[in-house]
Amino acid sequence: MTKDYPQAVTIAGSDSDGSAGIQADLETFFARRVYGASIITACVSGNSYGIHDSVNMPTSFIDQEFKDLGDDFHILAAKTGMLSDANIINTVVKDYQLYDFGPLVVDPVITTKFGTMLLEEDAFDAMKNELVPMATVLTPNFFEAQKLTGLDVDDPDFMAKSAKAMQDMGASNVIVKGRHDDPSQTKVSDYVLLEDGQHFNLNGPYFTTDRKNGTGDTLSAGITAELAKGHTVADSIKIAKQYVDGAIEDEIQVGHKYGPINHWAR
Template structure:
């Protein structure tokens, strides 16, 4: 069984962060492990508090995993402090996992700034060069590039700019565009496009975490990048189509829809 690690923040409501990552790993048949970088108080209505985990404890979590278990893929999510980013990059340079997916989580859907502004340049400098692929959405790409992104052409230009920051591949997610949801993959030479029709639902809590975790799992399973992106896109689309009306706000996606369907738990 492939072993996949998520380095991210905890979501006590279970829809995003570490909890969404572990659910996604399980749905893909890989063994999930976690390094918690922060504990958040959040639910479907927003993020209300964040407690960052100390640098030493983050380092010890990473060390405990890599000294004992072979890691086939690493997904990096919420890393809100400069010292958090620095210790993660130090440890990953030490252990050198081949597959690293960076999801540059910066702002929650409710507008809460999850990434400390002072840490933005550190994330770009320290983590992007380690990434096999980085997966920003449009608002995150706008923060990273200082560009306004409203069209596919502008997405392409932003992807080139982010590639120049050091990532080996860029998957720029187009869910914030008004038309169909088109994601662009750029490998430094050519663009690939992954499009789906927009799904009419408000319940999209944790979609970015889930997509990047699905991508990490598929890469760990041995799929080539384009196929891994395609499979991850298909997975998150199904999860959104059957999202859950849980809570009073933006509900979570259904990480186990296909498994529940096969088990006869749902029609």
């Protein structure tokens, strides 16, 4: 009976305003009809105006979360989000190798969508050298791809070259999310490189809105949910991308400033 319903887990930080992190992941799992479990790595206090405080979970607590889920649930796919320091990253890597939680989607939370660095250097090194090689699917934004590879963002072939470089680091499949920091742009183009060498672009409209919090979390959670349901990597990425575009387009008015996307959208 415990294997009858697709189950997935998010390994990430809790966001008190519900727009991102574990809350966005669980909302996505629910919308995609997957049972969602969580392994909390940190708690963040904030609202639509900004983040105001955060605290990391003890690594012993993270160990226990892994054990409790591994002892009881049949997790078919997992994803990572905010892993804020090297100790937490190394703990997650160690524990993930102990339990069979299926394919791993790594959302490398390294920089913001505008390029602001979120990790200290030792944590970045642990992310790059320990976690990225475990990724079934790696989902960096444009600036995270640049940070991971060191390649020139002005190269017209940057997205393809960076995806190949991240595969060479050990990630099996890579989606590099296109830039969306120019209000004059009309579309966003993501680049996908699959393990077998197939590659394609996913093009979508650029939405002029301040309701975009949790977009990256939702994309990676959507991919995870579809993998848990047994879809291929390529189909999981395409379905998740379509879901995210709909969640951005169909705005929900929550919060006063930078609000969440709409996980109820269809």
